[in-house]
Amino acid sequence: MIKKGLSNLWSIPFYYSEFKNSNKLNNELTKVIRDIDVGLNSKKSYKIAGLEKGLTTKWHSYNFLDIENKNVSTLKIFIKNQVKEYFKKLGHKNTSLMYQSWANRLKEGAVLKRHSHAGPYSYISGVYFVKTKKSSTIYHLPLDTRIPGVEDFCETKIEINNIEGGLVLFPSFIEHNSTPTQNNEERITIAFDILYTPPLDKFHNNFNEKVVSIF
């Protein structure tokens, strides 16, 4: 029975963990990401989070965590374990999950503008920080996004400092943006979506790319 007046019925679960002594791993991942940035050069860009070109705009065309490389595999195992732990803590029993992942490489004041990963399939999302200096990610309460025409109504934002080796998991519907990348610095992250109801044949995304994998 609900009481009269204000009731805060639900909280929004976030999960944070860190990969211990991540320096070596992050250095190796940085090399992999710089290589794929070159390798994906010919792929079509799709505007996303305010970006019109660069690695992030190729997100639809590959599954980062499936790249055959031992450091990528190490990260994949870490992420899978943390996602399982997140679900366990939430009491969720999920047996048929899929995932897609991609890398972001921002430079010289670039930002990821406010966006969410909500879609018909995405269930939870996450980000792992490979390389970052003095940056943070701002997450917005869903209520703030429900006021038509008011883009910047962000009364209840939560700012989380980005730390190299840090992993943040959050529901895909949570809108977020980055603070500007420092001058002369690169901000490199790996982001991913965990899909609950698989798209079409399970393995293709809406861009007709076969990049979705079984979790």
Ligand SMILES: [Fe+2]
């Ligand atoms: Fe994002």
